[in-house]
Amino acid sequence: MSDTERTIAFLTSKWTNVDENIRQGITPGGVPSISKAWTIFNKHGWNVHVFIMTDLESEFPAQTVELEGVTFHWLDNSLGNIRRLQGLKKLLHFFKLLTILRKIKMIKTIKKTGIKPDIIYCMRDTFAWMGLLWSVFVKARCVLRMYGTFVYDIWFEKKNNLFDRIKTIPELITYKLPFDHIIITNDGTQGDKVAEWMKVNKKIFWFPINGVDKNLYIRDFDAISFKEKIGVPKTSPMLLLLGRLTYWKRQDRVVKAMPTILKKYPEAKLVIVGKGELREDLEILTNELGLSESVLFYGAILHKQIKYFFNASDIFIMPYDVSNLSNTLIESLIAGCCVLTRDVGSTTEVVSDGENAVVLSPGETEEFAEAIIDLLGNPDKRRILSKNAYETAMERFSTWDERMEEEYNLISNLVNNFD
Structure with missing residues (x-):
């Protein structure tokens, strides 16, 4: 299968200067590793879909935007037709039931699009279960992408209280799920030590430092x-x-x-x-x-x-x-x-x-x-x-182009091996 026949789907939340810029038809700003992830696949001719979780009822009426060859979809994270459960909101939050109901609703929305990606790219553990379930439905590969972690700091540095540790359990469980690959940014938060602690298979783990724009220094700047x-x-x-x-x-x-x-x-x-x-x-x-x-x-x-x-x-x-x-x-x-x-x-x-x-x-x-x-x-x-x-x-440091080519090759090989 050629690159032009490949499809990748990103599951993400609203990032600063990403979601807002897309709505305005502006090239996304914010954290470069976010927008550059889908840009590199678009550059190689893949069909690229980005699903952004947001509250459509109060924020944005349109559900699909085409920008620079990438299709952006907004997933409604509001209560919608389960609003009658608002009275039980605190109880539902405690047991994470509200989150589960919202995710089920979003999975249904995704399935209705009819998109069948070759690979699903989950930007943070928030989308782990959604991505894995979708990958089962469409027989696709699934990648977890973490942009650092607070787990090491909470468990081994500050030794926070029990409640703080309990809040990290969903992320810890995520590392035990059957992803085809797990990528954690080496941003100083010791993600490699967390992966080792959770016994993540080294064959499916990558711990890269981000790239950089090497033109930031301005000689003779006024x-x-x-x-x-x-x-x-x-x-x-x-x-x-x-x-x-x-x-x-x-x-x-x-x-x-x-x-x-x-x-x-x-x-x-x-x-x-x-x-x-x-x-x-x-x-x-x-x-x-x-x-x-x-x-x-x-x-x-x-x-x-x-x-x-x-x-x-x-x-x-x-x-x-x-x-x-x-x-x-x-x-x-x-x-x-x-x-x-x-x-x-x-x-x-x-x-x-x-x-x-x-x-x-x-x-x-x-x-x-x-x-x-x-x-x-x-x-x-x-x-x-x-x-x-x-x-x-x-x-x-590598340039962003060099860094993202590494990631593209890794994920492209996952799909090729799956074929």
Whole structure:
């Protein structure tokens, strides 16, 4: 069977700057590994269908959109005709029955499309059961794709309470299901150790680091003009936080460090780029600390715009609790940033303290303030770290095209062997 006769179906949820962009007829932004997954198969001539789980009743009336050769379908995740069960919502949630009812409803919707894929690609464990059931109906291969995991952190690092561990059980069960392949991003969350703990067959397991756009560094970039454009005075040191604003990314650590930093460098500005559930709390914290003139919130941006923020920054900071080997770290290195991060997960597989980044042992606000003050007072050190970061990243990481070709070949071979 030729590639033009192949069909792949992706099961996914709404991702930031993906779902919204598709609805507007714009090439998806957000996390590159999401949209690039279906783009590579489209490039090779496959028929590509992407099913996005959402609440159609309140959000989007149309159920199918064609964009750049890919067909997008929206799956209704609302209660719909089971709304009469709303009174039992808490009880149903506790036993996961509401989730099961919704998934059954979505499987029926998928079957009605008549699409018979050669392979089903489940983006996260949320869609594991749906994907496997569908693969049985149409005799297709099924792949589980995980974008990192919190399991290792909950069970082995923080040793969270019993309730937190119970919440990970659905994911743990997923690793024991009969997938043809399991892919977990090596993003610093120790997915390989989780797979080993769950005794995932090594023959069906892949643990890749994400690719990167190697054109993020801009030689002779006019940082002064860009800083003024976003409201940062040309003489002000620019500290940068970039990414989804969420609790485990702990952007609050840097906000709390700002009063100490400002005593030494009163003109310093902290630019926070991104959106998320932590935004309101960060704004409240900023006001409580009297930092409204020193902390600037820039909201979400298109992925193609991140290089300008990276190149304008004096220090890029990643204060996360987990996942410190994320896309953002890789991109900041390739952009030649002076990076300040924490030694959690597998961060030190890529960066070394004092060589191509400043890597703090897990700590709190005081360490961030001291490290930032030291870097702002030592421009030569920043230049050396930036240069080494760029050289490390250029040598170590694959481009997105190279990385996605690896994934395409793996999945294409699964289908060929199945035939």
